[in-house]
Amino acid sequence: MLLRKRCRSLLCQLQVLVLLLALVLMLVMVAILDPEVQSEDSSGYVYQHHGTGQRWAGSLLLEQSEDANQYKVELLSPLSSLRDEELIAIGIPGQSRSFEKIRRNIYKIVKHSKRKNDANIVTQSWHTEQARNIHEFKKNGSQRIPIHRTVPEGRHPLCHQQIYNENLPTTSVIICFHNEAWSTLLRTVHSILDNSPKRMLKEIILVDDLSYQGHLKSALSEYISRIGGVKLIRSNKRLGVIGGRMLGAARATGEVLVFMDPHCECHPGWLEPLLSRIVNNKNRIVSPILDVIDWKMYDYYHSPDLRQGVFDWKLDLYWVTLTESEEKVRQSPIIPLRTPVIPGSVIVVDRHYFQNIGAFDSGMEDSGVENIELSIRVWLCGGSVEIVPCSRVGHLSQIPSTSNITENETILKNKIRIAEVWMDSYKDVFYQSIGMEHVSNLSKKTDVTEREQLRLRLGCKGFQWFLENIYPEINASVSVQGLYGLLFNTEADSCVQVIYNSRMSYHMVELSDCGSKLNQLFVYHDKKIYSNLTESLCFDLMYEQIVLTNCSFKEASTWDFTEAGQLIHIPTGKCVETVSIETGKTFLFLSLCKNNQGNQTWKMIPV
Structure with missing residues (x-):
């Protein structure tokens, strides 16, 4: 009985050994028949291809x-x-x-389930x-x-x-x-x-x-x-x-x-x-x-x-x-x-x-x-x-990201190159719109000599031609006419600023001492008032109080900035005025329009 068990054990070991030898032989044959080839030439390129x-x-x-x-x-x-x-x-x-294709998936706008054939397109799991x-x-x-x-x-x-x-x-x-x-x-x-x-x-x-x-x-x-x-x-x-x-x-x-x-x-x-x-x-x-x-x-x-x-x-x-x-x-x-x-x-x-x-x-x-x-x-x-x-x-589409009110410096440098080479005197409008303290330092470090020479060599037109013939809408937008900058109230001798709160869907605005901070800069364009923090924030109403909301949530409120300095809410015909509360803060509300009333008189101060 003991001898019989030993024989069975030896037989199993022999079978395993034979399988291992067969596997090794197969690997050797694959290596011989399908070698990976690499060649390198003196130019520094490395060329790769595989046998067959x-x-x-x-x-x-x-x-x-x-x-x-x-x-x-x-x-x-x-x-x-x-x-x-x-x-x-x-x-x-x-x-x-000639690369092998899977059967194409003709689909409509629906969710896709994983298909068994998808694995055939690659030779390994990535x-x-x-x-x-x-x-x-x-x-x-x-x-x-x-x-x-x-x-x-x-x-x-x-x-x-x-x-x-x-x-x-x-x-x-x-x-x-x-x-x-x-x-x-x-x-x-x-x-x-x-x-x-x-x-x-x-x-x-x-x-x-x-x-x-x-x-x-x-x-x-x-x-x-x-x-x-x-x-x-x-x-x-x-x-x-x-x-x-x-x-x-x-x-x-x-x-x-x-x-x-x-x-x-x-x-x-x-x-x-x-x-x-x-x-x-x-x-x-x-x-x-x-x-x-x-x-x-x-x-x-x-x-x-x-x-x-x-x-x-x-x-x-x-x-x-x-x-x-x-x-x-x-x-x-x-x-x-x-x-x-x-x-x-x-x-x-x-x-x-x-x-x-x-x-x-x-x-x-x-x-x-x-x-x-x-x-x-x-x-x-x-x-x-x-x-x-x-x-x-x-x-x-890009993944939505949280609002970043600081301009990326690399992109800003690229924008400065555009302004310096192509925008002529309108580059001042760009610099006003950016409203950043260190932008002047970046512009001084920007060398655009080569691109300016290119412009001369090509005989290009001035930026005014672009504004008149290709994109006249932007020329009517502001800045040049003083509709970009600080939103100033004449009676309070103060400027509107945004109280930015990333946890809220809206942002309060109040009056404060004037400066050139980002949260005090506004753009009046196309009957809308945008915050310079981000163009996705517009003037809107919440129970007669002026707030900033995301322009894409709904149709943004429209406003008329009159020559007399009144800021009129077009749908209601009411004017924006300052209202002080017990805490000493001053906010903006709508009220019936009155001529020559200081708390309803506004102007844009270019910065």
Whole structure:
């Protein structure tokens, strides 16, 4: 009996040993048949591809001496200063798009459940995407959505009747990213590949701006190596969005450049209308209608109205819908719309025109207002700016953040460059609107000599022309006419100030000694009174008392600032007056209007 048990034990051990040997043999065979190849040349590029006999397309990226020389504009000097050894360029095999796709998910605006087939799109589980990246996008929501999906149709029916020239120019789509979520980035790439004609899409250039998330390292390199038509360029130092886009532009070979954020989804037929406008006039930059991708659930929502991009005197971008009169003037709902500014999320421009007009301002740091600068420059220097209604691209909405009343210094520096180069005497209006004590120090440190020389070389118009012909609404807004600054009461010899309370949905206003503090600066524009703390806060009523509320909560109260100094609430016809209470504080209330009454007499004091 004992002998029999020993035999059984030896037999089990032998079986385990045989299985281990078989496993080792299999691993050896895989290593021999599918070795990972790396080659490095003297230029400092590292090329990676993986076996299986695929054709290597490294020559696409060995063009630093050829294509980079096409950009001999002085403005691209920061790009030439980026040494080749500071870059890692990862090429791709061939031009075919043979990567295995999952079945597309045609959907409406509903919640998505995870599909079993989704796992087929990747070769391993990317748990690193669970980590929190700097954008703080909700990855769990993105992971539930397939890498390939078809967005719901949102184009006007007339768009389907448009016939475009088959000989439209080739395109390079440039996407700069830093620590982007895995699924969000790849969904952007595949939406471009899936919805762009092959003959028009020359390449997608991914510029990795020194990401440190694990899923964007070798995993991304391996994934990209299996997709035709995509290049991956890695920078070994932070460039910022502007620098990354400039690097991609210098390496691009397409006739037209598309600068796109790494969290977009392209609508079917998005590219042809944009290229058609560029073919008709290369001296223009265009942008699609931007739909909204919800940052929580990644549902896709169509933008309901055609809107123009505009900016205020603080050079902040916002959107305005067309008035009824403007809509009536338009001969067709699908005619491209001239706009003062296009968003920076998707910018389409002829490559040589982009070069000749001065590219992006390389003196700007990171991203923020570069689209405003480019739009103003194009208008003033003989070009035009349009939004094309038959082209739609979804853009991931940003996560709501708490109000920050302090201007980001990097963005402020970028705005100062715009004001100093392009706004002429109106730059004083910008400085008044910002209302920050240290802005003068920043402006003194700003060297815009190179951009001023560019303006002279291009023979650009003055900013007054822009105000008269492109965006006259902003010229009527204030500041120049003294309707920006301190809201001063003549009888009390005091100024209105905001009692800001982040825990409340409204904010009280009171009278106080005059200064130049942010909470005492106001803008009267378009019959509304905005706080300089943030343009989302407007004068409103709460039981006849004046308070500040969020302008987006409801239709903001409208006001008439008369020449006599009365501030009239238009819906009621009553006037704003000061009322002192027992505590010694003075607040603002509505009352019947009375002529020549000091506590109802106001004026804006410019600062």
